[in-house]
Amino acid sequence: MTLNSHFGVICLYKLIYIKRLNGGIMRKLSKLILALSFVVSVTSSAFAVTVASWGGAYTDSQKQGYGDPTAAALGIDINWVDYSGGLSEIKAQKEAGAITWDIIDVFAFDTINGCDEGLFVKFDFDKDFPAAPDGTPASEDFFAPMPSECAVGNILYSWNYAFDTRAFGGKEPKTIKDFFDTKKFPGKRAIYKSALTNLEIALAADGVNMGKGGELIYKRLEEEGGVERAMDKIKELCANDNCVFWSAGAQPPELLVAGEVVMATGWNGRFFNAEVGEGAPIKQVWHGQGLDYEYFALVAGGPDEANAKKALAMMTNTEMLAGSAKYIAYAPYRLSSLDIIKANEPWYKDGKTEMMPQMPTSPQNTKKYFLVDPFFWADNGTEIGEKWEAMKAGL
C-alpha cells in the first residue's frame, strides 16, 4: 500500500512537472526521488507493526511500558497510531482491501462484534501466549476469561466515582448509595452521557444485591422492568437539573476541581492523574465500582500479521504488562503482573507512589464491584440506548 501511494505520487509528479519542463536535470531528479521513495517505503514497512490505540497518556503508557521494550527485544518497529475507538475504520479498511493496522486496542464489546464480523484473528490462548513465570498457563493467568476468542487482555480500568474533598466539611461519601443520596450529600453530580454502567450503579444504589462480580445486577436488568427501575433511580438523582453528563474522560476531574459538581463518576486513571499527579482536592471511592476491560485484537489479514502476532504475545506477557502500570493507574490483565508490582513498590514512575492501592483489581478496591458485562451490552445496547435518550429528553 505504501508502495502504491508513493508510486502514485511520483507518477503524478512526473506527469505534471516533467512534461512541462522536460529538462534533463528535472528528469534525473525525479528518477532519483522515485528510487528513493521506493527504498524508504520498503525499509519502513518491512518490519513494522502498526498498533492503533486511544492516544494521550494511555498510549504513552503502552509505548513506554511495553511497546518500546518489545520492539527493542524483537528488533521490529512498532508504530503507534491514534484512533477514536469503534470498528468503523478497520471495517472500512477491510472493505476497501487496504488494511493498514495490525493490532487494535479495543473494548470488550468491539472484540465480540469484530470477531463475529470476521475482522480479527482467533487465538488459542495457551498456545499463542506465554505462561506466567511460575508456569501457570496464560488462560488461567488472566484476571477474567476473554469475552471472545479474538481478544487478549491488556488492562482493567474502573468506572468508580470521586468527590470534592472541600464539599462536605469532614463528611465523606463511602458507598455507591451515598452517590445517589442527595439529602446527605447535596450538590450536583456528573455521570456518563450514555447508559453504560449508569444502570448498574443505579440498581446497586437502589438496594439490589450485586452478587459475585455483579452477576445479579445483570440478571435484574434482563428481567421485566429492571431497566425501568434503574432509569427511575437516575431520574430521581438527575431531576431539577442536578446532573451534568460528561462525554470525554478528562471532564470528570475537571468538573470536580472547578466546583461545578461535588461527585462524579469517571475512569480511575483520570482521577489518579488529577489526585496524585496534580494534587487536586478529590478522593476516589471504590465501593460499587465497575471493572471494565481493554483488549488487543489482531487484525486478520493485516500488513504484517506474523510479526504482529509475535509482538502481541510479548507485549501481553507478565513483565511487559506490569511495565505499563508504572505510567498509568490501570491494572494489568495478568494476575502474575500484580506480583511484580507488589514486590517492587513504589512502582509509579515518580518513585514514591505505591501503585497497588491504585489498582482497580487490588483486594481493598474489589470489596463491592461489578464486571461490566460486554454480552449484556452487545445484546441490549441499542435498545437501552434509545430508552436512555428518551429518558434524558424528559428530564
Next chain:
Amino acid sequence: MSSETKQILTTDGIPLELSLKKAERKNKIKAFLLVTPLLLFLFITYVFPIGEMFTRSVDDKMVTNMLPKTFKAMEKWDGKELPPEEVFAGFYFDFKVLVENQTQGKLGQRLNKEKNGFNSIVKKLMRQIKRNKIDETVSIKEQIMKVHKRWRTVEYWQAIKRTAPPYTMAKYLKGMDMYFAPDGSIAQVDEDRRIHRILWLRTLEIALFVTIFCFLMGYPIAHLLATLPMKYSNLLMICVLLPFWTSLLVRTASWMILLQQQGLVNDFIVMIGLVADDNRPTMMYNKVGTYVAMTQILLPFMVLPLYSVMKTISPSLMRAGKSLGGTPFVAFWKIYFPLTIPGIGAGCLLVFILAIGYYITPALVGGASGTLISNQIAYHMKATLDWSFASAMGLMLLSGVLVIYWIYNKLVGVDNIKLG
C-alpha cells in the same frame, strides 16, 4: 441561418457555418477535457459515495441469502403465533451451514439490530450445534425452543421474517421511530423508545437558532468591517479570523470554563451583586451552552460572505438615499439591506448546513440535551456497526438539507447567493 441567404464560404470552400462549428467543437472538447478531472473528482467523491450510501441503506440481501430455507418455509406462516416445525427445521439447516462456514456471527449481529437480544441466543444455538446436541431425527422445534426462552418468543421469529426481503425501507422507517408490524402495516415503536423524532426536531431547532444568532451578531460585525477605515478593519478582521485558527476543542473548553456555574462569568456577576451566590444561573450543560458555543464557532462563516458582499456596496448609495430625504433607517432598509441579501443567503445556508451536522460541541456542552441526530449516526457507524441505518439517517439528513435549499430557492432564488 435562414435558407434564403446565400451561404458564406471560407477560402477552401467549406461553408463558414460548418467550419465555425468544427472549430467550436474542438474548443468545446478542450474545455470539457479541462474540467474532466474536476467532474471525475466530483463523481468519485460525491455522486458515487451517495449512491453507495443509498444502496447500503436499502440492501438487506445478506440475511436473505443466509436463510433461504427459513424464508421459503415462512411464506406460509401468518406471523401471529410461533411458527410451525418446518420453519424451525428450515432455520436449523440454514444455520448449520453458517456454523460450518463460521459466518453465524454476522447473522447474530444483523438480527440483533432488528431485535435486541439476538446476539446471545444465536451464540447459544451455535454452541449447541457445535457440540452435536441437536438430534435431527426428532422435533427440531422443541429442541431449539429449549436453548433459550427467547427462541420461544414470537417477536424474535417475527424479526427474522422482517429481514426476508432483499431490499427494504425499514431503516428509513426506523429513523422516524416506526417499523413494519407483522401484518405488513407501518406501526410506531413503543413510546419509551421514540427517540429519533425528538432528535430530528432538536437538531433542526439548534441549527435554526444558531443561524439566527449568527446572523444577528454577524451582520453588524460585517458592516463594521466593510465600512471602517483600513487600519481598524484589518484588526477587526483578525479578531474574526482568530477563532478559525484555534482548535475546535480549545474553543469549546474555553466556553465551559467561562460559563459554568463556578465559572468566570458567574463569578463576575456574583461579585458585582447581580445575583446571589447560591442562585447562580446555569449557562453551561444545557441548550444555552450549546447556542453560545456553536454561535461563536460558526460566526466566521456568517461574517465572511456578508463582508465580501457589503464591501462591494458603494457608500455613496446610502448618502444618495439620505440626500433624497430618507431617514438613516429608511435608507438602510430600502437600499443597503436588499443589496446584502445575497450575502445573507450564503451565510445563513452555510451556517445552517454546518450546524445541522454538528455534534462534538453539543455533546460536550449540551448536557442532557447534547445528543443530536449526528451523534446517533456516529454511534451506529462506530459502535453498533449498523452502517445501513447510519446511511439511511445520513440520507434523511441530506434530503432535509436539500428541502431547505429548495425552499430557499423558491423564496429568494439560488442565483442570489454570493460568496464574494
